[in-house]
Amino acid sequence: MLDVVQIAVLNDNYVYLAHDAASGETAVIDPAVSEPVLAEAARRGWTITQILNTHWHPDHVGGNAAIVAATGARVTGPKGEAERIPEISRSVGDGDTVTVGASTARVFDVGGHTLGHIAYAFDADDVLFPGDTLFALGCGRLFEGTPEQMSASLATLMALPDSTRVYCAHEYTQSNARFAVTVEPSNAALSARVVDIDARRAKGLPTVPSTIGEERATNPFVRAGSVAEFARRRAAKDNFRG
Numbered sequence: 001m002l003d004v005v006q007i008a009v010l011n012d013n014y015v016y017l018a019h020d021a022a023s024g025e026t027a028v029i030d031p032a033v034s035e036p037v038l039a040e041a042a043r044r045g046w047t048i049t050q051i052l053n054t055h056w057h058p059d060h061v062g063g064n065a066a067i068v069a070a071t072g073a074r075v076t077g078p079k080g081e082a083e084r085i086p087e088i089s090r091s092v093g094d095g096d097t098v099t100v101g102a103s104t105a106r107v108f109d110v111g112g113h114t115l116g117h118i119a120y121a122f123d124a125d126d127v128l129f130p131g132d133t134l135f136a137l138g139c140g141r142l143f144e145g146t147p148e149q150m151s152a153s154l155a156t157l158m159a160l161p162d163s164t165r166v167y168c169a170h171e172y173t174q175s176n177a178r179f180a181v182t183v184e185p186s187n188a189a190l191s192a193r194v195v196d197i198d199a200r201r202a203k204g205l206p207t208v209p210s211t212i213g214e215e216r217a218t219n220p221f222v223r224a225g226s227v228a229e230f231a232r233r234r235a236a237k238d239n240f241r242g
């Protein structure tokens with residue numbers, strides 16, 4: 001089984017280590033930076049063997065070069081953005097698989113935030129790394145793709161089991177929650193979740209990971225019901241000052 005460790009870096013980024021004890025393999029997912037990641041791996045006595053990138057944004061690949069220089073890790077990233085992924089050695093897309101020790105991830109194309117964005121789902125471990133596609137109570141901004149594309153990408157991820165833990169790449173939950181309650185003010189599951197989120201943040205605790213089941217019950221973007229309504233909610237969130 002994968003041991004997933006969350007490392008908070010920059011303002012609100014999460015970088016993850018995914019470690020398979022049996023083989024000793026350790027993957028880093030979306031290293032925004034290198035130093036805290038190398039330090040955490042060293043502290044645990046883990047050697048980083050792989051980097052998995054979800055998309056080309058600098059706060060997801062910024063640590064690639066230094067981690068490769070320090071460890072010789074091989075880099076897997078999105079086929080559609082390979083030329084923008086530093087040190088990439090394997091390009092993957094929909095239908096490909098990636099292994100970390102004994103654990104296998106399915107790769108999904110989940111464009112929308114960027115065109116070539118991918119996600120990694122370790123089915124047997126109940127672990128999803130959606131990058132900036134699906135957030136706790138939110139979804140990524142449409143910098144490159146269309147509402148149709150993002151809507152389809154979210155539907156792909158929501159086909160995963162409810163128990164899947166969603167290790168998204170940012171702590172945006174409290175801001176997302178303020179918007180979500182304006183969309184569904186009478187959703188009791190959402191109201192309860194917001195109380196929990198506020199309590200966690202008041203103690204400085206992360207709200208990530210969530211689960212697919214929680215997102216299915218409370219996330220206004222995966223609950224939009226149509227592309228038109230998704231597009232309306234995404235635009236409303238972009239302009240939301242809550």
Ligand SMILES: [Zn+2]
Nearest residue numbers: 055057113132
């Ligand atoms: Zn991004």
